[in-house]
Amino acid sequence: MAGGAGRAAVAFYGSTSSGDGSANNFAGVWHLYVSNTFDGGLHWTTTDVTPKDPMQRGCIWMHGGADICRNLLDFFDMTVDKQGRVQVGYVDGCADGACAQAALTAKGNAYTARGVIARQSSGRRLIANFDPPNPLHAKSKPGMPSLTLRRVNSVVHLAWSEADTGNSAITRYRIMRGTASGAETLLTNVSGNQTTYNDLTATDVTKTYYYKVLAVNGVGTSCGNNEIAAPYVGDTCTGLIVQRTPPGHPEQPLQGLAPASLAIDYVTVGEPPGTNNLMFKMKVTSLANVPPSSRWRIVWNSYAAQSYDPAAEQFYVGMRTDQNGTVTFEYGTIATAVVGLVIGVPTETAVGSLPGSTFNADGTITLIVPKSAVGSPVPGDLLGAVNGRTFTGDTAQTQNLERSTLLVDHTFVKGQRDNGHPAATYSVVGNVSCGSP
Structure with missing residues (x-):
């Protein structure tokens, strides 16, 4: 992005890990960076715009086809506002607390596709007339931290990005909490070097807790527009709700678009203690009458599916009924073939x-x-793009296909979550007691 005389900026996705960034075994994380020059390119200053909050884990796909790490949808742009401040529009593929807070060694990704705008909050502009006075030394209030959370069992895990210091060191972060939106009060202060906090006192399962994190420096306090909600969504023993249909969702039976047996209310993921299993649950409105020739599927993205089929990039678990209504349960893989530039139909293979x-x-x-x-x-790894799908009227030709036109109800298809809250990512914790954080 060109600015005034000698001024320009470049935005890019970058990783500090080496290797082929499009390979499905790439283990790095990606951040959004902006580089600025104010002397015609003789010197450049590069800033990590998303510290402590990667915008993608694993590969970023730079080819055609239907690879699961093509979730960023090719959208990326940069502009400048009327006062010379840089603005970058990008896609966040690691947009929820489970993904943003995962360790660098964690496998998996959220595979989200959330549109985000990053705005310059201080410093020299691309148009010199709008530079603040004495721009290299001017001090201002800190920028607003970007906040994520996970509510797992009896603990709310908070994490936030390092705030823009405003040229004055962050002295502390104020953690605010309330049980109603906009009614937060001070919970605690932590040092300006700390960017995580585990709230061990948010134990009332009947309440939604609301949080803000404010940065404080020698000039003042950041604005408090980063409120985030932590509803209770279950525990890892009986299942954390990763997607829920809100009341009045148009695919509910009252609107006549989905029968009760196929309308998805919520999807959960858990890890029963004392086992080495994953437990998935799908709650539909009712199964008092189970339709024949139907499927109920929970799907998630994983390159580990290629251990069964080199073309597969997803696992599924689910229930099936045959033409006589006989119920069976199975797991398997899903592969999406690509012929030329045409994406084929996702196809199940039972394992x-x-x-x-x-x-x-x-x-x-x-x-x-x-x-x-x-x-x-293993603990810390991510199950990304977890979603529920239901099908009915299966025939010998369609019984293993997941063509979108066959869906009766769904919670996530190709980056379009139509009723998921929070984002459909599960962070593996291990098959531990639910009293453990």
Whole structure:
């Protein structure tokens, strides 16, 4: 982006890890960077715009086709506002607390596709007339931290980006909490070098907790427009709700668009203590009547599926009924073929059955799968793009296809979450007691 005489800026995605950034075994994380020059390119200053908050984990796809790390959708642009401040529009592929807070060694990604605008908050502008007085030494209030959270069992895990210092060192962060939006009061202060906090006192499962984090320096306090909500979504023993249909969702049976047996209320992921299993649940409105020739699927992205099929990039677990209404449970892989520039139909390949899986007339489908069968994820790893899908009217030709036109209900398809809250990512914690953080 060109500015006034001798001034320009460049935005780019970058990783400090070496290797092929498009390879599915690339283990690095990516951040948004902006480089500025104010002397015609003789010197450049590069800033990590997303510190402590990667915008993608693993590969960024730079080819055609349907690879799961093509979730950034090719959208990336840069402009300047009327006062010379840089603005960058980018896609955040690691947009929730589970992904943003994961360790650098974690495998997996959120595979989100959230549009974000990064705005310059201090410093010299691309148009010199709008530079602040004495721009290299001027001091101002700090910028607003970007806040993420995870509410897991009895702990709320908070993390935030380093605030723009405003040329004055951050002395502390003020953590605010309330049980109503806009009613936060001071919970605690932490040092200006700290960017995480675990709230061990948010234990009332009937309440949604609201948080803000304010940065403080020698000039003042950042604005408080970063409120974030932490509703109770269950525990890892019985299942954390990763996607929920809000009341009145148009695919509910009252609107006549989805029968009760196929309208998804919520999807959960958990890890039963004392086992080495993952537990997925899909709650539909009712299974008092189970339709024949139908499928209930929970799907997530994983390159580990290629251990079964080199073309596969997703696992699924689910329930199926045949033409006689007989119920079976299975897990398998999904591959999406590409012919030329045309993306084909996602196709299931069953791998095995799921002993111990059940369904109830109240609409709860419980699916138990050994971790060893789906890539052996370890604590800290991510199950990304977790989603529910239902199908009916299967024929011999369609019974293994996941064509979007066959969907009765869904919670996430190709980056378009139509009813998911929070983002559909599960962070593996291990098969531990739910009293553990």
